Amino acid sequence: MAAQETVEHKYVYDFAEGNKDLKDLLGGKGANLAEMTNLGLPVPPGFTITTEACKAYLTTGREPDGLAAQIEAHLESLEREMGRKLGDPQDPLLVSVRSGAKFSMPGMMETVLNVGLNDRSVVGLSAQAGGNDRFAWDSYRRLIQMFGKTVCEVPGEEFEHALDDAKRAKGTQNDLDLDADDLRGLVDAYKKIFAKHTGREFPQEPREQLDLAIRAVFESWNAERAVVYRRQERIPADLGTAVNVVAMVFGNLGADSGTGVAFTRDPASGAQGIYGDYLANAQGEDVVAGIRNTVPLQELEQLDKKSYDELLDYMARLEEHYKDLCDIEFTIERGKLWMLQTRVGKRTAAAAFVIAGQLVDEGLIDLDEALHRVNGAQLAQLMFPRFQLDHEFQPVAKGIGASPGAASGKVVFTSARAVELAAEGESVILVRRETNPDDLSGMIAAKGILTSRGGKTSHAAVVARGMGKTCVSGADELDVNVPAKKFTVAGQTVNEGDVVSIDGTTGKVYLGEVPVMPSEVVQYFEGSLDPEHIDNPLVRAVHRIMTHADATRRLRVRTNADTGADAARARRFGAEGIGLCRTEHMFLGDRRELVERLILASTDEERQTALAALLPLQRDDFVEIFREMDGLPVTVRLIDPPLHEFLPPLEQLAVNVAVAQERGEDVAKEEALLAAVRRMHEENPMLGLRGVRLGLVIPGLFAMQVRAIAEAAVAVTRDGGSACPEIMVPLVGAVQELETVRAEAEKIIAEVVGDSGVEVLIGTMIEVPRAALTAGQIAEAAQFFSFGTNDLTQMGWGFSRDDVEGAFFWRYLELGIFGISPFESIDRDGVGRLVRIAADEGRAARPGLKLGVCGEHGGDPESVHFFHEVGLDYVSCSPFRVPVARLEAGRAVLTTTGSDSR
Numbered sequence: 001m002a003a004q005e006t007v008e009h010k011y012v013y014d015f016a017e018g019n020k021d022l023k024d025l026l027g028g029k030g031a032n033l034a035e036m037t038n039l040g041l042p043v044p045p046g047f048t049i050t051t052e053a054c055k056a057y058l059t060t061g062r063e064p065d066g067l068a069a070q071i072e073a074h075l076e077s078l079e080r081e082m083g084r085k086l087g088d089p090q091d092p093l094l095v096s097v098r099s100g101a102k103f104s105m106p107g108m109m110e111t112v113l114n115v116g117l118n119d120r121s122v123v124g125l126s127a128q129a130g131g132n133d134r135f136a137w138d139s140y141r142r143l144i145q146m147f148g149k150t151v152c153e154v155p156g157e158e159f160e161h162a163l164d165d166a167k168r169a170k171g172t173q174n175d176l177d178l179d180a181d182d183l184r185g186l187v188d189a190y191k192k193i194f195a196k197h198t199g200r201e202f203p204q205e206p207r208e209q210l211d212l213a214i215r216a217v218f219e220s221w222n223a224e225r226a227v228v229y230r231r232q233e234r235i236p237a238d239l240g241t242a243v244n245v246v247a248m249v250f251g252n253l254g255a256d257s258g259t260g261v262a263f264t265r266d267p268a269s270g271a272q273g274i275y276g277d278y279l280a281n282a283q284g285e286d287v288v289a290g291i292r293n294t295v296p297l298q299e300l301e302q303l304d305k306k307s308y309d310e311l312l313d314y315m316a317r318l319e320e321h322y323k324d325l326c327d328i329e330f331t332i333e334r335g336k337l338w339m340l341q342t343r344v345g346k347r348t349a350a351a352a353f354v355i356a357g358q359l360v361d362e363g364l365i366d367l368d369e370a371l372h373r374v375n376g377a378q379l380a381q382l383m384f385p386r387f388q389l390d391h392e393f394q395p396v397a398k399g400i401g402a403s404p405g406a407a408s409g410k411v412v413f414t415s416a417r418a419v420e421l422a423a424e425g426e427s428v429i430l431v432r433r434e435t436n437p438d439d440l441s442g443m444i445a446a447k448g449i450l451t452s453r454g455g456k457t458s459h460a461a462v463v464a465r466g467m468g469k470t471c472v473s474g475a476d477e478l479d480v481n482v483p484a485k486k487f488t489v490a491g492q493t494v495n496e497g498d499v500v501s502i503d504g505t506t507g508k509v510y511l512g513e514v515p516v517m518p519s520e521v522v523q524y525f526e527g528s529l530d531p532e533h534i535d536n537p538l539v540r541a542v543h544r545i546m547t548h549a550d551a552t553r554r555l556r557v558r559t560n561a562d563t564g565a566d567a568a569r570a571r572r573f574g575a576e577g578i579g580l581c582r583t584e585h586m587f588l589g590d591r592r593e594l595v596e597r598l599i600l601a602s603t604d605e606e607r608q609t610a611l612a613a614l615l616p617l618q619r620d621d622f623v624e625i626f627r628e629m630d631g632l633p634v635t636v637r638l639i640d641p642p643l644h645e646f647l648p649p650l651e652q653l654a655v656n657v658a659v660a661q662e663r664g665e666d667v668a669k670e671e672a673l674l675a676a677v678r679r680m681h682e683e684n685p686m687l688g689l690r691g692v693r694l695g696l697v698i699p700g701l702f703a704m705q706v707r708a709i710a711e712a713a714v715a716v717t718r719d720g721g722s723a724c725p726e727i728m729v730p731l732v733g734a735v736q737e738l739e740t741v742r743a744e745a746e747k748i749i750a751e752v753v754g755d756s757g758v759e760v761l762i763g764t765m766i767e768v769p770r771a772a773l774t775a776g777q778i779a780e781a782a783q784f785f786s787f788g789t790n791d792l793t794q795m796g797w798g799f800s801r802d803d804v805e806g807a808f809f810w811r812y813l814e815l816g817i818f819g820i821s822p823f824e825s826i827d828r829d830g831v832g833r834l835v836r837i838a839a840d841e842g843r844a845a846r847p848g849l850k851l852g853v854c855g856e857h858g859g860d861p862e863s864v865h866f867f868h869e870v871g872l873d874y875v876s877c878s879p880f881r882v883p884v885a886r887l888e889a890g891r892a893v894l895t896t897t898g899s900d901s902r
Contacts (some may be wrong), residue, residue: 004717005210008066008070009052009066009072010050010070011049011050011052011053011062011064011066011067012047012048012049012050012053012067012070012071012073012074013025013026013030013034013047013048013050014045014046014047014074014077015030015033015034015037015043015045015046015047015208016034016037017034017049018030018031018033018034018035018048019031019034019035020032020034020035021101021265021324022034024051024054024102024239025050025051025102025242025244025246026048026050026100026242027048027051027099027100027102028100028101028102028103028104028343029098029099029100029242029244029341029343029541030048030242030244030258030623032341032342032343033046033048033244033246033341034048035321035342035872036318036339036342039317039321041317041318041320041339042336042337042338042339043338043339043340044046044246044247044248044249044338044340045078045081045082045246045247045837046074046078046095046244046245046246046247047077047078047244047245048076048100048242048244048245049067049071049214049242049243049244049245050240050242051102051239051240051241052240053067053218053243054218054221054240054241054242054243055238055240057215057218058218058219058221058222058240062839063215070213070478071210071211071214071245074245074331075245077094078093078095078245078247082247086115086116086206086207086210087116087117087118087121087125087205087206087207087209088121088124089120089121089124089584090124090127091124091127091128092116092117092118092121092124092125092128092206093116093243093247093248093676094114094116094125094139094247094248095115095116095246095247095248096111096112096113096114096115096244096245096246096248097111097112097115097210097213097214097217097243097244097245098111098217098242098243098244098246099111099217099220099241099242099243100123100241100242100243100244101221101235101239101240101241101242102239102315103235103239104343104346105226105235106561108238108473110150110215110216110217110220110223111146111150111215111217112143112146112147112150112151112216113139113142113143113146113248113283113284114139114142114143114146114248115143115147115206115209115210115213116206116209116210117139117143118203118204118205118206118209119204120204121206122136122139122140123136125139125140128594129250129253130859132253132254133180133184134178134179134180134183134188134709135250135252135253135254136180137180137183137184137186137187138178138183138186138252139250139252139283140183141183141186141187141190142185142283143209144159144190144191144194144202145159145190145438146260147196147202147209147212147213148190148193148194148197150213150216150220151212151213151215151216151842152194152198153197154193154194154197154198155197158193158197159190159193162186162190162193163175163186163604165189166178166182166183166185166189168187168865169632170180170182175244176281178682190202193716195214199262206547210245210672214243214245217241217243218240218241218243220241221240221241228818234600234819234862244342248337249331249333249336249338249340250283250331251279251281251282251283251284251331251332251333252281252282252283252331253281253333253334254281254334255280255281256304256332256334256335257280257281257331257332257333257334257335258278258279258280258281258282258300258303258331258332259278259279259282259283259284259329259330259331260276260277260278260279260294260297260329260330260331260332261276261277261327261328261329261333262274262275262297262311262315262327262328262330263275263276263325263326263327263328263330263345263820264315264316264318264319264325264326264345265325265351265355265358266351267325267327267345267347267348267351267352267353267447268347268348268350269348269351270325270347270350270351270352270353270354270355270358270468270537270538272358274297274298274312274406275297276296276297277294277295277296278294278295278296278297278298278299278300278303278327279294279295280295280303283331284329284331288446293735304332304335306335307332307335307336307337310337311328311330311337314328314337314339318342320340320364322344323359323364323365323369324344324345324355324373325344325345325347325351325355326342326344326345326361327342327343327344327345327346328341328342329341329342329502329809349377349378349381349382350382350538351378352373352374352375352378353374353378353379353382353538353541353542353545354537354538354541355373356369356370356371356373356374356541356545357537357540357541357544357545358537360543360544361403367544367545367548368548368552368894369888370544370545370548371496371545371548371549371552371887371891371894372402372891372895374545374887375861375887375888375891376861376864376884376885376887376891377884378685378860378886379521379542379883379884380404380881380884381404381505381541382519382521382538382878383404383519383521383522383525383880383883383884384404384405384406384470384505384519384522385405385406385407385503385516385517385519386406386505386516386517386519387501387503387510387514387515387517388514388515388516388517389405389514393501393510393514394510395491395508395509395510395511396477396489396492396509396510396511397475397477397489397490397508397509398475398477398506398507398508398509399450399451399452399472399474399475399476399477399478399507399509399690400454400461400472400473400474400475400507400805401470401471401472401503401504401505401506401507402454402461402471402472402473402474402504402507403446403449403461403464403469403470403504404470404504404505405469405470405503405504405505406470406501406502406503406504406505406514406516407427407447407448407469407470407501407502407504407516408427408447408448408499408500408501408502408513408514408516409425409426409427409428409429409446409447409448409499409500410426410428410429410496410497410498410499411428411429411431411487411494411495411497411498411499411500412428412429412430412431412442412446412496412837413430413431413432413480413482413496414442414482414530415430415439415440415441415442415443416441417442417496417878418430418441418442418443418445418446419441419442419445420446422445422446423445427444427447428445428447428449429446429447429448429449429450429500429502430442430443430448430449431450431451431478431480431487431500432449432450432451432452432460432480432482433451433452433453433462433482434451434452434453434454434460434473435449435451435454435460435482440463440585440588441588443460443463443464443469445494446469446503447469447470448464448469448470448471448472448504449464449470449471449472449473450471450472450473450475450478450500450502450509451468451471451472451473451474451475452474452475452476452477452478452479452480452487453473453474453476454473454474454802454805454806457810460473461473464504464788464849469843470502470503470504471502471504472502472503472504472507472508472509474805474806475509476806477489477490478509489509490837492511498511499511499512499513500512501514501780501874520536520538520539521538521539521542523790524539524542524543525572525573525574525883526569526572526573527572532805539621541852545887546574546886546887547887548882548890549887549889549890550574550886550890551890552890552893552894553886553889553890553892553893554868554889554893555864555867555872555873555874555875555885555889556574556576556577556873556874556875556884557574557576557870557874557875557876557877557882557886557889558575558577558578558579558580558633558635558852558854558874558875558876558877559571559573559575559577559578559579559876559877559878559879559882560578560579560580560581560582560854560858560876560877560878561575561578561581561625561878561879562578562581562582562585562586563621563624563625564624564625564627564628566879567625567628567629567645568628570879570882571628571629571632573879573880573882573883574882574886575632575879575882576632576874577629577632577633577634577635577724577874578625578629578633578634578635578876579635579729579786579852579853579858579874579875579876579877580635580637580708580786580854580876581625581634581635581636581637581855582637582640583618583636583637583638583639583640583705584616584639584640584641586618586621587614587639587644587646591614591617592646593616594610594613594614595610595614595646596646596647596673596699597609597610597613598610598611598614598698598701599646599647599676600618600672600673600676600682604699607698607699607700608700611700611701611704612704612885613706614704615704615708616708618704618708618709619711619712619715620706620707620712621708621712622636622709622712622713622725623709623712623715623716624626626712626713626716626721626723626725627716627721629724630716630721630722630723631721631722631724632724633725633726634723634724634725634726635726635727635728635763635784635786635852635854635897636705636709636725636726636727636728637728637730637765637854638691638692638695638702638705638706638727638728638729638730639694639695639702639705639773640690640694640730640731641685641690641700642680642682642688642689642690642692642694644686647673647677647680648673648677650674650677650678650681653670653673653677654672654674656670657670657671657674686791686794686800687795690730690731691729691730691731691732691765692729692730692731692732692738693731693737694735695729695741696737696740696741702729702741702744702745703744703745703748706727706745706748706749707746707748707752709725709727709760710748710749710752710753710758710760711752712725713725713753713756713758713760714752714753714754714756714758717756717757717758718756724759725758725760725761726760726762726763726783726784727745727761727762727763728763728764728765728784728786729741729742729762729763729764729765730764730765730767730788731765731767731768731791732764732765732766732768732771732778733768733770733771734774734778735774735777735778735780735781736772738764738778738781738782739781741763742781745762746762761783761784761850761851762782762783763782763783763785763786764778764782764784764785764786765786765787765788765789765854766778766785766786766787766788766792766835766838767787767788767789767791767795767855768791768792768795769792769795769796769834771838771839772792772834772835772837772838773834773837775837775839775841775842775845776841776842776844776845777845778840778842779842779843779845779846779849780843780845780846782846782849783846783849783850784849784850784851784852785838785839785842785849785850785851785852786851786852786853786854787835787838787851787852787853787854787855787872788854788855788858788878789826789831789835789853789855789856789858789863790823790855790856790857791836791855792831792834792855793822793823793826793827793831793855794823796827796830796831796834797822797827797830797831799822801823805821805823809821823856824856824860824862825857825862825863826857826860826862826863826866826867828866832866832870835853835866835867835870836870838871839851839870839871839872843871850873851871851873851874852872852873852874852875852876853867853872854875854876856877858875858876858877858881858883858885859875859877859878859881859882859884861884861888863875864885864888864889864892865888865892865895866892868893869892869894870887875889
């Protein structure tokens, strides 16, 4: 039998062999160079080394077998096409070596220009350029600088210092004033810098330069800045980068040459027109580096009308072909236009919506594709006010951007002061080391919250997001002194009444008032702007895409709301019910004394008296919420946190009692309270007496709440409204717990509801891992499940969400253990698997079981897609996140059905 021939793996492709759909293999740059080549645009010839070659190199530390020979073959083909040989002393071919990953990572990886130059070919390059010595030596010094920095890790600033020295000696600040002799001297200086740091002379062999540059581009995939960028943009770490080897064309040949960047539409606003920059007598890196001021692209018309007209024609062709905003790089070499790159351009959130709407109008895409091209993160950016940072405002501190927005106001250090000043019409920023439930009134009154401790899931962060308040947490540069009513930062003291500004998106803190811009998108969602009759392309685009998302989505979107005001706002934002009404927030403020009476009760009679006093207050709360949500479901969670959270801190109370005793004061009441606090104190209260356990231990507590819910529903119904209450029992881990609570609740409901027609569902919150794993049993006693993914994540990972973000999450993110905090986006493999198991087994036991989620993940774009896949019926999130969830629920349908993704 004849021996089978070994088929060599293909690692290198000429531009003519690829197309724009091969981004996985050729990277974005290589795929788009191939596409432009196939469209007949003037692209310098070249070839692409695939991402597979990069991955093989990074895995083994050496080039894969066959790669060197393939590079040699394609290089020879390129030399034949150009009629020159790489580094030939008389007529040299020079190439650029550029990275190009699947997803655009601008500036994160490496490029080396003018590969092939050496001490001999620099003379041939000058002759090639008609005796232009200055151009040749300028190109050589650029190669040494880029090669040294990129390939050999020579400190870039040393080359920059040498260039500054040369310009200073010439008496100029413009590098164009350096002549050929100056640049020849600069090359010598660069060579010495290279030798000092590498221990060798600058390589003179052109092929060695090429091979080393290719390896450097491979290795730049794992450079720190590239890793950080991928983590930020959630780009997978295992994709690798392609390498593009392209024949050099030169924009630094004189006044009739140059380089530029063009956009087919304004990437900031989406407006149609001509946008970009041009720099005469320069290479491409000069535009990015900003070494000289560019001119607007329109000025190219006066400098070189032929090239300008050709460029506009190519821009129009590319936009029509890609059906999107295109970002284009080009070079003009002595009046000849060359296209060096195109890609679907990055854009602001506003431009993303506007451009998507424009392209629908132009018939280039349909509404499905328009919905696919925007996302919830962009919509969230549009909903919050932004600072107008035209002025020179410098931040004095930076914390965690916990709840987006921009807020300025007078600093206050207590909730009482916040309420007092807000009532007087003042804007205030509540500053605390960290907040607690007692601060709620002040948080409501404040324009923003600033804490020196905590993370994105701290009390301040979670509550602020729920209220749509701007919040910066964990700004540990602040030394907050609440008793002295001041904080210090960066050597400055800020007293109560001084004005600060906080940016909840970036986490930056500014002294003084920074002007803000209101969000017209929020005004639209709140109903104060009519999208059909307003001359605002952004609002019109948002309205159009949101309407399509609502028509497309399967998931319903509810809100987390504890007050009538929150419910009303969420309904204006499109909420289709309340997925989480937290009753513990109703026990704060003036009602705290009643809670203390309940805790201190020593007899059944005292306990019942306290509960009877709380009942009408709870009922009134629910009446208000049911009226606002008229006809829509409202899921009420029975009280969840441990009762000692409603009492003074143990240490503080003990000190107060001791001081009062020392003074001989009557402290009988305080001593009783201290005894109760000590009795109820737990080392780990989040795993202690809370949720269903509390309802089973404190007789009458859940019964009072159930009665208040039922009575409120009946009252609203008899007034002509419609109430749809769903009672949720928290922290259930065993079906027997739920069965016990449900039996008592059903008796009360039957007694109260009578023939009113009100139907009350009883279900549970799946937030304990055991509940997820025994969901089939629990579903026998539950009419619905709502996944509490905050606690499910906390218990699933064994993390204390109040502590871990500031303690070590930064390190986990840095090491790549996390791509993103599991409290921000659902952990699909672990916590997500618990959700999937519970959903499948729950519905197997009770077909038609209603399934929802009410944790913070309900408003996270990535998590919404997961909940759609799992088959939940709804997600619930804070009022301000409702539009985001609506949008992503629509996009999730398109992703599932395989809509084309760019």
